[in-house]
Amino acid sequence: MDIKSLSLEHIASWFIEDIPTEKNKIDAGIPILQRNWVWSAEKITTFWDSLSKGIPVGSIILSEKVSEIRRGRMADEIKKSNTEDITHEIIDGQQRTTAIATAFADPWNGNFKGNPPAMLWVSWDKENDFKFHLTTKQHPWGFDNNNNRLNPNNRKNAIDILFKDKDKYTQARAYPYYLIKEKIIAFPVCKVIQNEDILFLDEDKLEYIKELYIDINEDHIEKKYKIIREKVISILHEYKLPAIITKLEKDHVELTFTRLNTQGEVLDGEELRYSIIKAKWNYAEDFINSIEENSKLFPASRTIITYAKLVESWENNSQNKIPLYRDNINEFKKYFDVDLFKKNKEKGIQLFKDFNELIRYKDLHKNS
Numbered sequence: 001m002d003i004k005s006l007s008l009e010h011i012a013s014w015f016i017e018d019i020p021t022e023k024n025k026i027d028a029g030i031p032i033l034q035r036n037w038v039w040s041a042e043k044i045t046t047f048w049d050s051l052s053k054g055i056p057v058g059s060i061i062l063s064e065k066v067s068e069i070r071r072g073r074m075a076d077e078i079k080k081s082n083t084e085d086i087t088h089e090i091i092d093g094q095q096r097t098t099a100i101a102t103a104f105a106d107p108w109n110g111n112f113k114g115n116p117p118a119m120l121w122v123s124w125d126k127e128n129d130f131k132f133h134l135t136t137k138q139h140p141w142g143f144d145n146n147n148n149r150l151n152p153n154n155r156k157n158a159i160d161i162l163f164k165d166k167d168k169y170t171q172a173r174a175y176p177y178y179l180i181k182e183k184i185i186a187f188p189v190c191k192v193i194q195n196e197d198i199l200f201l202d203e204d205k206l207e208y209i210k211e212l213y214i215d216i217n218e219d220h221i222e223k224k225y226k227i228i229r230e231k232v233i234s235i236l237h238e239y240k241l242p243a244i245i246t247k248l249e250k251d252h253v254e255l256t257f258t259r260l261n262t263q264g265e266v267l268d269g270e271e272l273r274y275s276i277i278k279a280k281w282n283y284a285e286d287f288i289n290s291i292e293e294n295s296k297l298f299p300a301s302r303t304i305i306t307y308a309k310l311v312e313s314w315e316n317n318s319q320n321k322i323p324l325y326r327d328n329i330n331e332f333k334k335y336f337d338v339d340l341f342k343k344n345k346e347k348g349i350q351l352f353k354d355f356n357e358l359i360r361y362k363d364l365h366k367n368s
Contacts, residue, residue: 003059005240008051008100015071015101017078017111026243028062029069029086030094033254033279036301037073037098037117038271041139042147044099045132048120051239052130052231059242060093061260066250074101074118076111088245091253092260096241102134106190107171114172121176122232123186124224130231133186135174142176150177161212180212185224192225192232254279273332274301277308281338287345312340 006026013019014028039047050057069086071079072094090097105116121133121142135142141158144150150158158177163169179186187209209221248256257275278284284304 002245004243004245006060006243007240008103008236011097011241012101012104014097015075015079016104016106017076018106018109019104026062026088026245027085028088028090028097029065029083030072031089031091031253031257032068032070033275034090034094034257036274037095038301039095039099040147041134041136041143043095044102044118044120044134045147047096047099048103048132049130051235052132054239057096057241058093059244060097061091061244061246062088062093063091063246063248063253063256065089066248067253072098074098074105074116076105076116077113078111089253091246091248091256093241093243100241103189104193105171106188106194107174109194110190112171115170119171119174120189121186122189122192122228123176123179123184124227125184130228131184132189133176133179135171135176137171140169140171140174142174142178144178145182154178175208175212183213185209185213185221187225187228189232192229193236195229270301270305273308274304276332276336277304277341280336281341283341283345287341307341 004026009019010025011028013025047057065086065088067089069083069089071083071086102116102118102120105112105119107114107116107119110116115137118134118136121135123131123133125131133142134147139149141150141155141162144154149155154177159169161180162173162175162177176186213221274284287304287307
């Protein structure tokens, strides 16, 4: 067992291709059996607030790669397609390492096809305090000042301002909408990081911010940017995350993961079932990705569990028996039938697409 101090840039490079890294470094991925990224906007922004204040956020645990691995949902397209270079797996710390990646995700110049799952913003508010904000694929207008989803009226207004006549809402036009109402300027952290050695914000982003804040002049924007830039760069240079490096036997990876997660972000029945499904069904992650743009109904875990319920109903509608998803965890693991998922994959995808037609966000604001 060994302990290393890892920079935030080093950790972000596990997800994002364009970050310069040294040779022979640790390159970590996420074991297939692990749940998806579950942290809320509030947890992510609080995590970054802790980093900005020098508050310890705990260590992560890595093990030499022994099991099937993936990059995780914050990985860009190039990283997702390259798992061969992975040397270690993240046994504990997926939520924190993924939260770190949100600060480096660039929808304008990165490999996310203009739409990373989440992107971090930073502002200097009226009380002269740093605040972090999040926009996501599903909420490119961000959240309110309590990190709750925008209500329908505010979402409609955000869409009108940020996306105008555009049919597709992407992170390339994202901005934390409630800050516009408060006349507080925010900057994408990825651009602050990229411009570490440049005093001024790049011209495209400057014009974008001026467009949103018609009555705010360029000098005011630049003044805010200089203050924020200094703070962000100090976080990058000063903060390192301790990593415990170990070597687990393959049979002990799932056991270790389960025990560690009874102490941290506890897995409920739904999330634990999701982890079991991913450990047994290799296509689970691809299935989630294939319907992500077409379904705003549920988080990933609930989507898969709902699909499991539907598949079992289709197969057993003529039989009077309790569906497997109501059984206990041990029975779920024992009787889970991968072949049912494979057999009904396309039908399941189409079903979620049909559901989505009823609740698509771009139609919601027209009726609110």
